Amino acid sequence: MTTTVRAMKGLLIDLDGTLYHGSKMIDGADRLITYLRDKNISYRFVTNNSASSPIEVANRLLSMGIPAKQEDICTSAQATAQYIAAIHPHASVYVIGESGLHDAILEAGLDITEDKPHFVVQGIDRKLSYERITQAVRYIREGATSILTNPDLLLPSSDGLIPGAGSIGAMIKAASGKEPVLIGKPSTILMEYSLKQLGVERADTWVIGDNIATDIAAGIAANCGTLLVLTGLTTADNMDYYKSVAGCKPDLICENLDELLLTVSNYYAGNPNEQ
Structure with a gap:
């Protein structure tokens, strides 16, 4: 699948269904975020959750073993x-x-x-x-x-x-x-707020999530690259259904977070064909 985005210089990452389920970390979430931090790749966690403050969201991630700080969080609130x-x-x-x-x-x-x-x-x-x-x-x-x-x-x-x-x-x-x-995904209002916090041009920013109708649709509306992970709502079995319902499809699809980490490392290095 082709995309006009050639590098991943910034990431807007969904949370529930993408990095965790409830109070349990999805396998590989800690490795992914540690890699982004080590490589100084800009990212923000973008959530439709309006109930919790950024510090509460960060503490929830930390309790699961996912590196996070308050400044990483962008909420619909x-x-x-x-x-x-x-x-x-x-x-x-x-x-x-x-x-x-x-x-x-x-x-x-x-x-x-x-x-x-x-x-x-x-x-x-x-x-x-x-x-x-x-x-x-x-x-x-x-x-x-x-x-x-x-x-x-x-x-x-x-x-x-x-x-x-x-x-x-x-x-x-x-x-x-x-x-x-x-305000929240799939609206562009949360995306524009998050892009401003990220500080990376939208042409070099990818939106990552498990929900085609919210995460992927929001990324497309914001003119960012889009990457679907099959870790939550969307699976290999129901993907065609959700594509049809949402009326859109992602630029890239990864089965799990370790595959996502490899994809990010290749795109960030400017070698997308090596994923």
Whole structure:
């Protein structure tokens, strides 16, 4: 498969399903990130997760044995807060979400309010009440801009799948009659935020993930190279189905993280044909 990208100078790497499952590291994740650090290859971990702060995400990775620091993390919550601050500094925001989203909103200089907000921001909220959904819908119908951190309908948990931010968003959208601004993958907003943090030209940046509909679609939309790893949602058996559903396909496919490491080493050295 051919691509216009000839080197891997920067990587935007998905987390859940790509480097770990739940609280368990996928084999080779530690070796991959150690290699990137040793070779000074620029990378960022890019996650649709809005519930956790960057330091919490980094600590979770470290607990699994994957090298990480706070500065490595780009979350949909951070991208959401920066998006709002850029178009409306010091805006008032009604938040449906967990601590990571609240922290990002405040760090961006925005005001969290319960009354007449400029924006309604919604992410995953595992303690959500019907009353808060009702209030969010009313504010949106009254003119507040609706923002959805990420469209994930389901999330893995220790005892099975649970409804994600996208499932909550579907209810708010249906009741308010308003389409939300989408921040997380496959939107380009999170990708543009992550590219800025990465500091590498998009022509030399690759997006790596296990989900064609989010990771790969986002990479294509951002004009980056795309590499699918068959470590999570997408497998050799269901790949054709997900390609059809997503309406796109990756530039490269790796079966596991050791194959990914070899591919990165060859592309970074400018020898893509040696993978």
